[in-house]
Amino acid sequence: MTVIAVVSAGLSQPSSTRLLADRLAEAAGRHLAGPAENTEIRVIELRGLAVDIANNLVTGFPSPALKEALETVERADGLIAVTPIFTASYSGLFKSFFDVLDNTALQGTPVLIAATGGTARHSLALEHALRPMFTYLRAVVVPTAVYAASEDWGATSGDGLASRVDRAAGELAALLSGAPAKRPAEEKLIPFEQQLAALRPFTTG
Amino acid sequence: MQFGIFTVGDVTTDPTNGTTPTEAERIKAMVTIALKAEEVGLDVFAMGEHHNPPFVPSSPTTMLGYIAAKTDKLILSTSTTLITTNDPVKIAEDYAMLQHLADGRVDLMMGRGNTGPVYPWFGQDIRNGIALAIENYALVHRLWREDVVDWEGNFRTPLQGFTSTPRPLDGVPPFVWHGSIRSPEIAEQAAYYGDGFFANNIFWPKEHFMRLINLYRQRYAHYGHGTPEQAIVGLGGQVFMRKNSQDAVREFRPYFDKAPVYGNGPSLEDFTEQTPLTVGSPQEVIDRTLTFRESFGDYQRQLFLMDHAGLPLKTVLEQLDLLGEEVVPVLRKEFAARRAEGVAEAPTHAARVASRDAALVAG
Numbered sequence: 367m368t369v370i371a372v373v374s375a376g377l378s379q380p381s382s383t384r385l386l387a388d389r390l391a392e393a394a395g396r397h398l399a400g401p402a403e404n405t406e407i408r409v410i411e412l413r414g415l416a417v418d419i420a421n422n423l424v425t426g427f428p429s430p431a432l433k434e435a436l437e438t439v440e441r442a443d444g445l446i447a448v449t450p451i452f453t454a455s456y457s458g459l460f461k462s463f464f465d466v467l468d469n470t471a472l473q474g475t476p477v478l479i480a481a482t483g484g485t486a487r488h489s490l491a492l493e494h495a496l497r498p499m500f501t502y503l504r505a506v507v508v509p510t511a512v513y514a515a516s517e518d519w520g521a522t523s524g525d526g527l528a529s530r531v532d533r534a535a536g537e538l539a540a541l542l543s544g545a546p547a548k549r550p551a552e553e554k555l556i557p558f559e560q561q562l563a564a565l566r567p568f569t570t571g
Numbered sequence: 572m573q574f575g576i577f578t579v580g581d582v583t584t585d586p587t588n589g590t591t592p593t594e595a596e597r598i599k600a601m602v603t604i605a606l607k608a609e610e611v612g613l614d615v616f617a618m619g620e621h622h623n624p625p626f627v628p629s630s631p632t633t634m635l636g637y638i639a640a641k642t643d644k645l646i647l648s649t650s651t652t653l654i655t656t657n658d659p660v661k662i663a664e665d666y667a668m669l670q671h672l673a674d675g676r677v678d679l680m681m682g683r684g685n686t687g688p689v690y691p692w693f694g695q696d697i698r699n700g701i702a703l704a705i706e707n708y709a710l711v712h713r714l715w716r717e718d719v720v721d722w723e724g725n726f727r728t729p730l731q732g733f734t735s736t737p738r739p740l741d742g743v744p745p746f747v748w749h750g751s752i753r754s755p756e757i758a759e760q761a762a763y764y765g766d767g768f769f770a771n772n773i774f775w776p777k778e779h780f781m782r783l784i785n786l787y788r789q790r791y792a793h794y795g796h797g798t799p800e801q802a803i804v805g806l807g808g809q810v811f812m813r814k815n816s817q818d819a820v821r822e823f824r825p826y827f828d829k830a831p832v833y834g835n836g837p838s839l840e841d842f843t844e845q846t847p848l849t850v851g852s853p854q855e856v857i858d859r860t861l862t863f864r865e866s867f868g869d870y871q872r873q874l875f876l877m878d879h880a881g882l883p884l885k886t887v888l889e890q891l892d893l894l895g896e897e898v899v900p901v902l903r904k905e906f907a908a909r910r911a912e913g914v915a916e917a918p919t920h921a922a923r924v925a926s927r928d929a930a931l932v933a934g
Contacts, residue, residue: 421841565706
């Protein structure tokens with residue numbers, strides 16, 4: 367069973383961000399080898415968690431609903447992360463969600479990044495904002511990032527949105543097929559003698 | 572089991588009337604609160620250490636020494652003493668001095684502090700936080716147990732032939748708690764030494780602290796200090812009470828909504844559900860506090876946060892009356908009735924002297 371978490375930061379209902387997220391998820395499922403029931407897609411709409419995310423920033427801990435969403439992302443084998451582009455970058459809500467996620471949660475996780483916007487002029491925000499953010503989190507970001515401007519939803523196929531969705535999803539599926547199944551991280555314990563010993567090499571005496 | 576209060580020492584504007592105490596008023600209020608704690612029969616008064624406004628307690632042993640002179644039974648403690656940025660030699664000296672003045676009514680809780688700039692202000696690097704806590708405490712531990720210490724480390728100047736004075740009262744150092752809200756390394760440190768572990772659980776959900784406390788208990792046993800159940804655990808709590816639950820909620824809500832730590836965030840209802848904060852009748856506080864034992868096992872010390880977020884002194888003193896008269900006597904009885912066989916008593920100087928003497932006789 368391969369689990370793909372889908373994080374959508376779209377704000378309107380329905381949103382083109384969610385629409386793009388669904389198309390990416392569907393394409394990834396199609397690319398993954400084996401019967402469709404071997405892939406589970408778990409969608410997280412950040413809109414419903416907006417207040418919980420703000421509260422987590424204030425209190426330092428997540429509400430039960432937010433905790434469940436964070437755990438879904440942490441445990442997933444792969445992630446599809448889609449945000450609207452606001453003011454030249456990812457939306458604040460999108461960033462805040464990843465701010466409250468543990469910074470080791472996505473280590474080594476294949477991630478497909480995608481964004482929506484009014485015009486294609488903002489498409490490089492994927493490369494200068496989303497990609498470095500996931501690199502910081504030590505995720506493995508697939509080469510093709512998918513941007514959908516308003517005009518893309520009416521474009522003919524060919525080298526349009528559909529083919530980019532397909533290529534990116536194929537890249538994610540390839541990484542997921544090669545990746546060993548993700549296990550929940552175990553809490554590492556450093557025995558105290560080792561902690562003490564680690565301080566010794568620096569002493570002069 | 573010991574019951575007490577811990578104070579952060581914040582100077583906060585009362586959101587209901589806009590008044591802000593002066594530093595002098597706040598410092599004197601903390602003393603009044605400590606004396607009240609003894610008067611209503613609590614066991615412990617602990618205070619924080621901070622080096623930035625709006626907090627006043629930069630110098631805990633000065634205040635605790637003054638309180639020691641005005642009390643007879645109260646155990647004086649800290650919440651926490653900054654093991655990272657204080658000179659460990661001064662910690663060993665200051666608290667041994669306090670221990671003598673207070674006739675042994677002293678213990679302390681080591682913590683790393685949560686204010687980033689305090690590290691550079693005191694010449695340290697926050698990235699060394701854990702290493703500082705480990706090395707500095709290792710030195711404090713030796714200074715209290717060895718009359719003459721030769722020592723070299725990474726973070727302070729070496730010592731040759733150094734004797735920390737005064738020597739601990741009766742040759743028995745103050746009991747030490749290690750406080751942590753997230754670091755397994757600190758639970759491991761507490762377990763290694765057989766010291767106490769204090770989990771200040773008041774701002775986070777309990778599942779997180781169950782993991783830390785379980786780790787501490789397992790490792791306490793691993794290092795041969797006793798069974799996991801015999802490890803020495805302290806917990807925080809935060810309450811606001813009135814006879815009538817609705818009155819408590821109505822009165823506390825404006826303070827909650829503007830509180831420096833969690834204000835302008837979740838609702839009072841969500842926060843009380845997700846954290847140990849209890850706002851209601853004394854009976855509700857009793858019921859909630861008893862659930863701590865179910866989550867964390869039998870424990871030795873319960874400290875409540877009572878005087879923050881701009882609550883007026885008069886209100887805090889009324890809260891302490893309720894705590895001392897209606898809550899703690901019931902909790903003492905109920906916890907005692909539930910306590911498993913063989914669980915450690917809460918640490919006191921007299922008991923530690925007695926167990927040291929017993930060990931000497933046993934050879």
